[in-house]
Amino acid sequence: MTIEKRSSAFEYAPAPESRAIVDIAPSYGLFIDGEFTEAVEGKVFKTVSPSTEEVLSEVARAGQADVDRAVKAARKAFGTWSALPGSERAKYLFRIARLIQERSRELAVLETLDNGKPIRETRDTDLPLVAAHFFYYAGWADKLEYAGFGPDPRPLGVAGQVIPWNFPLLMLAWKVAPALAAGNTVVLKPAETTPLSALFFADICRQAGLPKGVVNILPGYGDAGAALVAHPDVDKVAFTGSTAVGKQIARTVAGTKKKLTLELGGKGANIVFDDAPLDQAVEGIVNGIFFNQGQVCCAGSRLLVQESVHDELLDALKRRLSTLRLGDPLDKNTDIGAINSAEQLARITALAEQGEAEGAERWSPECELPESGYWFAPTVFTNVTQAHTIAREEIFGPVLSVLTFRTPDEAVAKANNTPYGLSAGIWTEKGSRILAVANKLRAGVVWSNTFNKFDPTSPFGGYKESGFGREGGRHGLEAYLDVR
Amino acid sequence: MSDKTVKTERLSVFKTYKLYIGGKFPRSESGRVYEVSDSTGNWLANAPQASRKDARDAVVAARKAFGGWSGATAYNRGQVLYRVAEMLEGRREQFVNEVAAAEGLSKAKAAAVVDATVDRWVWYAGWTDKIVQVVGGANPVAGPFFNLSTPEPTGVVAVVAPQESSFLGLVSVVAPVIATGNTAVVVASEKAPLPALSLAEVLATSDVPGGVVNVLSGRTAQIAAPLAAHQDVNAIDLAGADEALAKELEIAAADNLKRVLRPQPVDDWFATPGIDRMTAFLETKTVWHTTGALGAAGSSY
Known part of the structure; x- marks a missing residue:
């Protein structure tokens, strides 16, 4: 059969969302120990808008020495953070959830600029899910003994997290929210093509008054991710990305005590x-x-x-x-x-x-x-x-x-x-x-009879070479708790 | 002329305390009030003395609100309960004063009570979308069936609030009832009803739909009796009833087999609660669905 081209009935006047709502700085640093800082080696990279190839900003590129600094900061923060009553950690996470809700349009526009995905998706899917994820895990922070992992589940320590570019802020939420709720501190590496929303998130952590070093953000390339995963003082590795890299990470952590969860490719x-x-x-x-x-x-x-x-x-x-x-x-x-x-x-x-x-x-x-x-x-x-x-x-x-x-x-x-x-x-x-x-x-x-539905209460993750471990829901806590 | 004006301190404006029914603030249908005093006997305010008719109106309002509130997503209910905490935090000063007066506490102790009360709302806000995961689950029945048990709210819950802990105790019994999707008719502490009546003002401005929480003040026994006997009330929490009254109410409640939560001795309202105040007012629904027999050729699915 022939497909008629849909004509005038479906023509729409342009209805662009204003980008004035987001103020992107010409350059960004790494976020380590509560401060934005340059990379030790002074390297930077450019992040572009995929829809126009316009350069959006220049971002510090983390190297081995920066990974070391960030892990040290996270380690230092771990003692106090994990010793806080769960109800206090909960309130930090609730604050973050609320700040994300307040700034969600700004973040949606930012995400669309840096990633290239339609504003309709960032506005109606990504950002509401990001806020909901923090809201959900906030509530777990003081209820961990009810999660089914024993009467007094403990955090693991420093979590090294490497996330992809397809849902930059949502993948950050999936990683950071359960980690913090369980009492871990984190070092997170966003993807090199989409570093901006994670850096805006760093600002939200500051607005929320989150103690220094609890969240550290290291924009960079695969070398920084590899260094983070291999760092001897990292207790937990969480990775979302390709199956090939996931296998490499599994080899890297072999023989260590690091707990590993992988969310990899699929062919649904x-x-x-x-x-x-x-x-x-x-x-x-x-x-x-x-x-x-x-x-x-x-x-x-x-x-x-x-x-x-x-x-x-x-x-x-x-x-x-x-x-x-x-x-x-x-x-x-x-x-x-x-x-x-x-x-x-x-x-x-x-x-x-x-x-x-x-x-x-x-x-x-x-x-x-x-x-x-x-x-x-x-x-x-x-x-x-x-x-x-x-x-x-x-x-x-x-x-x-x-x-x-x-x-x-x-x-x-x-x-x-x-x-x-x-x-x-x-x-x-x-x-x-x-x-x-x-x-x-x-x-x-x-x-x-539906597809691509996501909810913070619902565990997500793969069988076989799609990885192991679950993110989301009660099950998602297990990845960040010492359940031995 | 001006030199004749006597300089005085500004005269404060008293608040007229009212009931809270269906999202509105009516005076009692009875037209009666009773005197509320602080711990040293100084008059604080007149509180409305709710009648049987007020109690029935409150049940009607709670029933009307039940469909929407229980049908809201757990996430939505969590947001609303968290909003209550936010609003309460903003009115901290007011409640510190009211709790200090009502319970004869120092400002510092009253402040600790109010802080704990705000945190209690946050604790239950976090439970709305987790209680199902903690108490529900799949059942591995011995056959080709999907079998899932999930908790559901029981309906309209009458809450006889604690007599002594007029604010932290009150919130500790009300929040778990509504967190899971029930609606509540609350009988405030008889001698210290003012924090409860003021809490209604917070609820009214916190996105809590009208009728989800209804607050009555007056003589506990007089209001609780019609609630315990009411055919459209599904459950009753006897926290604030003394032994004799509790027995009498439990007998009345048996008429339509209300779920009854007997008075629990609470030494310390500050202690982190468990989940029993939520599970007391939940029903468990189990759904079976055939998975299709994977028989002979596996062709019947």
Whole structure:
């Protein structure tokens, strides 16, 4: 069939969110022991807006010596912080949650500028979840004995945390909130392409009166992350990022007493049965793979559709995709923003080309890409088999691979046929089928008739090579407590 | 003329203490008040003397509020309870004075009471979205079933507030009731009702929906009796009832099998509470759902 280009009825005047709300300084330091400071080696790097390639700021680049300083500060702060009554730690975290709520629009605009994701997502998803996460773990700080990890659970010490660029502030919240609630102190390294929101968070810690050294922020590259993970005075390592780096970290901490949690890649299967409400499923599929430009570890990047509804579903999906608006991330009508970096764009481009070369059928809606910045049109591959690279490797971009199945058993087998095991989706009106299929899926999060739902009370994390440990919920505390 | 003016200290404005029902501040339907004195017998104010009709009105208001409050997300209820703590912190001075007068405490001791009361709201604000995780859970039944038990609020809870600890004790019994989604009809301490009546002003400006907490002052036995017998009250906390009254109320409560929390001896209201004041007013709901038989060919799912 032909897809008509959606015309005037869907044209919107630009509705940009004002960036005047956020004041980005020309340069930022590292945040160590409650102070902004230059890197010992004096190195800096530039962070750019992925949608325009405009340089937003110049940021100090942490090296080995800075990691050492930050870990020392965190160690020094640990004694007092962990000895505080839980109710006092709780009140610091509640303060932070409230300050984030107050400054959420500013932070949303900042995040959109530095990351490239649509303001609609930072405003309506990222920031509310960030605040909620701090609010939730604040309440745990004085209730740890109820969490199910023994009568008097103790903190571990200094947590070294390395986070990715896809949800910069949300990943910070997932790491910092439970760590502090449990009584640990932290040294956190944000990703090199998205350091700004973490530095604004440092300012929020100051506003909240958080004692010095409890939170230290080290912008930098992989070398700083590696140094942090390897530091002998770090007791806990938490990493979110690629499976390759996760394995490297697992090797680094081998033979030490460091507690490790890893939240890594995924190749989530979104399974659509023939009795599914197809319109809802289409929305869920779109949300599953095009939310945050598909740069989501739990993305539903493999669509498994029952053969009998394949054509109908694909028609509806393509129709829906042709209405998505790609462009200025600060525009409140934008659905698809920019890819985070040139490097990531190159990777997505290469994998998509490989998909075509291996014989899958490529389709994108008509979609004009802006001239500057890093962009990739929403893309759907049909006629994909399990042998195709695009069905096996994590693309981390707006690229959906469509496979088919005939029986539930086949769907389960295909869904599990991956080294990953982070997420999955099930679409069917039949409750018993949802539960039976969910039971058989080797994935840490299974969404039924919905997708990409997150809540601070709900544990998140993977099976197999998607990592281990859970973040969020009561379970998320375990990663930061001495539960031996 | 001006030289004839007598210089005096400014005359303060007294507050008219009122009941708190359905988010409004009515006087008692009875038209009666009673004198409230401080610990040394000095008159402090007249407090409304709530009637049976006021108690019934309060139950109606609490019932009306129950759907919305119990249906709100736990996160939302947590935000609202935390807001109460924020508002209370801002009125610290006022409550220090009221608690000092009501309980005959020094300013320093009254301040410690008020601080602990603010922290108590924070403690329960943190519980709203955790109690389900702590007391609920999946049950591994021996069959192909999803089986999940979750706690739910029981409904309208009548709370006979502690007589001695007029503020910290009061909040320690009210906050756990509403944290889990119940709504409350509170009978304030008979001899020291003023902190409770003032707390209502805080609740009214803290995003707590009208009717979630209703505050009555007056003769404890007179107000508690119709509440204990009321067919649309689901539970009663007898914290502030003496032994004889508690027994009488428990008997009345049996008529519709109210959940009854008997008076607990509390040595120290400052101590961190457990979760028993929440679980006392929770129902457990268990949901079964077939997972489809994974029989012979596994084809039936």
